[in-house]
Amino acid sequence: MSEQQQDTAVLSVRGLFASVAGQQVVEDVSFTVADTGVTALLGRNGVGKTSTIKALLGIIDRTGEITYRGSSIDKLPTHRVVQRGIGYVPEDREVFGSLTVEENLRLAILGDSGNRETVDRLFPELRQRAKQQAGTLSGGQQQMVALARVLMEQRGLLLVDEPTKGLAPRIVTEVTEALKAVAEKTPVLLVEQNLQVVRDLAHSVIVLSGGRVVHTGDAREFLDSDLVHRYLGVTAGKDDA
Amino acid sequence: MSTILLLLITGVGLGALYFLVASGLSLIYGLMGVLNFAHGSFLTLAGFLGWEVGRRVSDGTWAGLLIGMLVGIATGAIAAAITELVFIRKLYNRHIEQVLVTVGLGLATVALFEGIWGSDPIRIAKPAWLGQTTNILGANIPNDRWLLIGCAALVLGLIVLFLKKTKYGLIIRAGVENRTMVTALGIDVRRAFTIVFAIGGAAAGLGGVLASVYYGQVAAHQGTSLLIYAFIVTVIGGLGSLSGAAIAAVLVAVIQQFANFYLGGTGDLAVVLALAAVLLVKPTGLLGKKTTH
Numbered sequence A: 001m002s003e004q005q006q007d008t009a010v011l012s013v014r015g016l017f018a019s020v021a022g023q024q025v026v027e028d029v030s031f032t033v034a035d036t037g038v039t040a041l042l043g044r045n046g047v048g049k050t051s052t053i054k055a056l057l058g059i060i061d062r063t064g065e066i067t068y069r070g071s072s073i074d075k076l077p078t079h080r081v082v083q084r085g086i087g088y089v090p091e092d093r094e095v096f097g098s099l100t101v102e103e104n105l106r107l108a109i110l111g112d113s114g115n116r117e118t119v120d121r122l123f124p125e126l127r128q129r130a131k132q133q134a135g136t137l138s139g140g141q142q143q144m145v146a147l148a149r150v151l152m153e154q155r156g157l158l159l160v161d162e163p164t165k166g167l168a169p170r171i172v173t174e175v176t177e178a179l180k181a182v183a184e185k186t187p188v189l190l191v192e193q194n195l196q197v198v199r200d201l202a203h204s205v206i207v208l209s210g211g212r213v214v215h216t217g218d219a220r221e222f223l224d225s226d227l228v229h230r231y232l233g234v235t236a237g238k239d240d241a
Numbered sequence B: 001m002s003t004i005l006l007l008l009i010t011g012v013g014l015g016a017l018y019f020l021v022a023s024g025l026s027l028i029y030g031l032m033g034v035l036n037f038a039h040g041s042f043l044t045l046a047g048f049l050g051w052e053v054g055r056r057v058s059d060g061t062w063a064g065l066l067i068g069m070l071v072g073i074a075t076g077a078i079a080a081a082i083t084e085l086v087f088i089r090k091l092y093n094r095h096i097e098q099v100l101v102t103v104g105l106g107l108a109t110v111a112l113f114e115g116i117w118g119s120d121p122i123r124i125a126k127p128a129w130l131g132q133t134t135n136i137l138g139a140n141i142p143n144d145r146w147l148l149i150g151c152a153a154l155v156l157g158l159i160v161l162f163l164k165k166t167k168y169g170l171i172i173r174a175g176v177e178n179r180t181m182v183t184a185l186g187i188d189v190r191r192a193f194t195i196v197f198a199i200g201g202a203a204a205g206l207g208g209v210l211a212s213v214y215y216g217q218v219a220a221h222q223g224t225s226l227l228i229y230a231f232i233v234t235v236i237g238g239l240g241s242l243s244g245a246a247i248a249a250v251l252v253a254v255i256q257q258f259a260n261f262y263l264g265g266t267g268d269l270a271v272v273l274a275l276a277a278v279l280l281v282k283p284t285g286l287l288g289k290k291t292t293h
Ligand SMILES: Nc1ncnc2c1ncn2[C@@H]1O[C@H](COP(=O)(O)OP(=O)(O)OP(=O)(O)O)[C@@H](O)[C@H]1O
Pocket: A020, A021, A023, A025, A043, A044, A045, A046, A047, A048, A049, A050, A051, A052, A091
């Protein structure tokens, strides 16, 4: 990694290891996340993308150096990592199904008021559904709640895991637009299988294979190269099916 | 008709007692995944201390009982909070060890209570009215049942209000569903653990004083025997579900009363059969959901 990258990194990870149920799922992973825009974390199913994100947050046991905005966060428990300003939008949304939409959002407010206006502007639909149980929302609406929830507080970095998974094309566009708007202010580390979305949003990529980083670099260059086929199993320049 | 009514109301009264113990068990398990076998000890200790203080203030009167109940509530809450802070917290996410510690605590404290108050039950005095009956449609209902039912309903109402209206209530409800995601929103869920233990302990503590009124005695093993029924209630109701615990508490106690009366004292057997039936048909209990920890 170049010096310039170092200077402008919001998050830098060195020698990260993590295991789940006694199995090593993240092995000696090192990368940096730029302090603007979207950095995509890519790789085939099961390579350890979700595990890497969970390791950063301390949701699963990890070792290694994790530096966020100049201070070390690798010994902190999950809630402290998040309190430092790292927001998490998990794979499969994980909204609280028995709580209302409003309660889901209120839970995420750590200070006094929260960013109501931002959330209302990005997701006007949620306002009408404030009293609805989140478990009865459609997949797309649940994804909106998961995103809105993390935006209730000011964040210095967002970790977003497959936000378009299982969504209809129109909703994928909506989520992409929302993320684009968010990324103008807040850097995002995005796990995403839909390469069109990656192309739309990301300026750079980190590619995992077998729990290790195998490539980092410019997003367009990567997506237009043969490496896409080698590491993701799809043909260069084509959209993910 | 009057017999049925008598069994029904008596059953609901006993169910109220079960609920006071089961509500805490269910919330604690729901949020933390801890089966708290020390819960009965909170009840017993509260029963003893409530009685000791109450009788010194004014033995066998309403004032003495009221003081006893307040002391019982405080005792249960404090004992439970200390248990969580000192023993459970260190074993965060180590469920087997947590069970072993609470079982050990349960056994050790019963021995301690026997050492202090002896192993024989101690008869207690209660306000005269509680020893009398009220005639309802021909059934003579012991008056202490009304006290039990009223207190349990009040506790249920207060806990529901707390869960629905406060920030910690929100955290607890969310945590019962998905604890990891609560911490991933930046919330220190351990504080909610202590609060849940304290609330459960307070309810059990009140239950301890009311149990001594119901049985007319305090005893070192009082909590332990109630704990068994409370666990059955918790499982039938669905681990983690407060309303499930309330419904199951009444159901279990009523079934028990009816089987004892009509089927020649087979109440306990009927309860176990009910447990088996529920587990076969709906393993998560009446109102239980799958939870992610
Ligand atoms: N709870 C678990 N128990 C056992 N193995 C697990 C567990 N969670 C994850 N794994 C394993 O860890 C590896 C990495 O999983 P992870 O979820 O991080 O992959 P991923 O890159 O996010 O995959 P996907 O693209 O399918 O979401 C996989 O081989 C998976 O089977």
